[in-house]
Amino acid sequence: MTGLSIDQSRCQGHARCYMLAPDTFLIDEEGYGHVIEGREGAYQEEHVRKAVRNCPERSIKVIAPGPAA
Amino acid sequence: MTGDLIVVGASVATTAFIERMRELGSGESITVLDNDPDAPYDRPPLSKHYLVDGDSEDIAVDWNGLDVELVRAEAVGVNPETHTLQVRGDDHRDHDLRYGRLVIATGATPVHLPIEPPGLAVLRTAADARRIRAQASGRRSVAIVGAGAVGVELASHLARQGSPVVLIDRAVGPLERLLAGHLADEVTDWLHGAGVVCRWRADITDISQIGDSWRVELADGERIEADVVVSAVGARPAVAWLAGSGLLTGDALLADADGRVVTADSVVADVYAMGDVVTRRRPDGRLERTENWAAARQQGMRLAEHICRAPRQPVPSPYFWIQVANRTIQIVGTLRPGARLDLEAANPDRRSALYRVRADGATAWIGVNAQPRIAKIISGS
Numbered sequence: 001m002t003g004l005s006i007d008q009s010r011c012q013g014h015a016r017c018y019m020l021a022p023d024t025f026l027i028d029e030e031g032y033g034h035v036i037e038g039r040e041g042a043y044q045e046e047h048v049r050k051a052v053r054n055c056p057e058r059s060i061k062v063i064a065p066g067p068a069a
Numbered sequence: 070m071t072g073d074l075i076v077v078g079a080s081v082a083t084t085a086f087i088e089r090m091r092e093l094g095s096g097e098s099i100t101v102l103d104n105d106p107d108a109p110y111d112r113p114p115l116s117k118h119y120l121v122d123g124d125s126e127d128i129a130v131d132w133n134g135l136d137v138e139l140v141r142a143e144a145v146g147v148n149p150e151t152h153t154l155q156v157r158g159d160d161h162r163d164h165d166l167r168y169g170r171l172v173i174a175t176g177a178t179p180v181h182l183p184i185e186p187p188g189l190a191v192l193r194t195a196a197d198a199r200r201i202r203a204q205a206s207g208r209r210s211v212a213i214v215g216a217g218a219v220g221v222e223l224a225s226h227l228a229r230q231g232s233p234v235v236l237i238d239r240a241v242g243p244l245e246r247l248l249a250g251h252l253a254d255e256v257t258d259w260l261h262g263a264g265v266v267c268r269w270r271a272d273i274t275d276i277s278q279i280g281d282s283w284r285v286e287l288a289d290g291e292r293i294e295a296d297v298v299v300s301a302v303g304a305r306p307a308v309a310w311l312a313g314s315g316l317l318t319g320d321a322l323l324a325d326a327d328g329r330v331v332t333a334d335s336v337v338a339d340v341y342a343m344g345d346v347v348t349r350r351r352p353d354g355r356l357e358r359t360e361n362w363a364a365a366r367q368q369g370m371r372l373a374e375h376i377c378r379a380p381r382q383p384v385p386s387p388y389f390w391i392q393v394a395n396r397t398i399q400i401v402g403t404l405r406p407g408a409r410l411d412l413e414a415a416n417p418d419r420r421s422a423l424y425r426v427r428a429d430g431a432t433a434w435i436g437v438n439a440q441p442r443i444a445k446i447i448s449g450s
Contacts, residue, residue: 010114
């Protein structure tokens with residue numbers, strides 16, 4: 001699947017993604033980050049890229065779509 | 070302005086600095102020098118999942134779109150009078166590079182105990198992490214000298230991999246500096262539970278190599294045998310290359326809150342520093358350093374705001390975290406020895422706890438698996 005996702009085994013709940021891009025990430029009740037449904041494709045927006053770079057665990061993955069098969 | 074803006078070191082602070090420069094609209098050309106072939110990358114995963122099974126994607130920092138030129142070279146000297154940097158390239162030849170502004174972000178370098186023989190493993194770079202992974206693979210035994218953040222995380226992750234691990238420190242407990250003496254018994258219990266053998270108050274008298282393995286001797290006569298010995302006793306700013314430049318005060322590179330390099334009597338024109346390499350003078354005159362990801366990022370952003378003459382963002386509370394034996398410990402604020410520790414909330418099922426730490430009217434927090442509460446504290450909601 002292309003787009004943004006969070007590797008739950010890596011996420012430590014620093015909440016930086018949520019603070020930088022609250023329109024794209026949320027924090028669940030356990031404290032871990034998730035991509036808001038429908039926002040998986042927002043990885044090119046500058047504030048979302050910043051959130052990706054700001055994850056200290058590098059747990060936010062971006063899979064860009066490859067060339068059309 | 071003649072010459073470029075040159076950053077020495079593709080560090081954590083460097084990424085934050087460039088990000089903020091571009092965010093503030095600076096189109097200035099930026100060159101970053103670093104001879105680490107893995108750079109740029111993030112350091113927190115090195116002693117965690119990257120150590121165990123990570124690949125380059127787990128640490129890589131994406132500089133695409135930030136318009137930076139990264140040059141594989143090492144800075145070996147600087148002349149602030151002539152705005153010249155001496156640079157050693159891949160070909161081992163030195164040449165001079167003129168700079169308009171120079172930003173020093175060379176980070177820190179591991180320190181060694183006087184009794185350490187050559188050949189012990191250290192953890193600072195991605196290559197170091199891969200080396201330890203290879204040496205400890207196949208459940209080989211590991212002795213780790215130093216129970217700071219790096220030592221404790223290494224011990225936790227290597228033990229989980231199945232390696233017999235002995236963690237040795239001369240302090241009375243683990244993480245003594247980071248946790249200011251708090252929770253030493255708890256962290257020791259967790260380490261024991263994870264299979265780590267702990268030796269506190271241990272004076273090492275000798276470390277020697279015997280064939281393919283190592284022997285660590287303690288003052289009480291104990292001999293610890295291990296296939297691998299890791300030295301994790303700490304790090305000091307990587308400033309050796311600045312000797313004779315006039316930029317150092319004693320052996321420290323001092324910078325002000327904006328990141329301008331200062332000497333005893335002046336601010337050095339066009340030279341800045343950020344991240345682990347920096348020492349700061351507190352209002353009471355004492356010198357202090359920070360060695361952590363959040364502080365490095367904050368310093369990088371602040372320097373960009375200074376250079377772009379932009380409004381300064383408020384400095385967030387200090388924030389640090391470590392992973393110990395499948396628990397995440399988060400620290401917000403400044404811990405002081407002897408402060409009062411109150412348990413605010415606990416959930417034994419989740420092995421979580423939140424402590425409020427009070428001293429001199431200031432409050433700090435320690436969370437153990439308490440990410441939701443800490444997230445609220447950090448974001449001020």
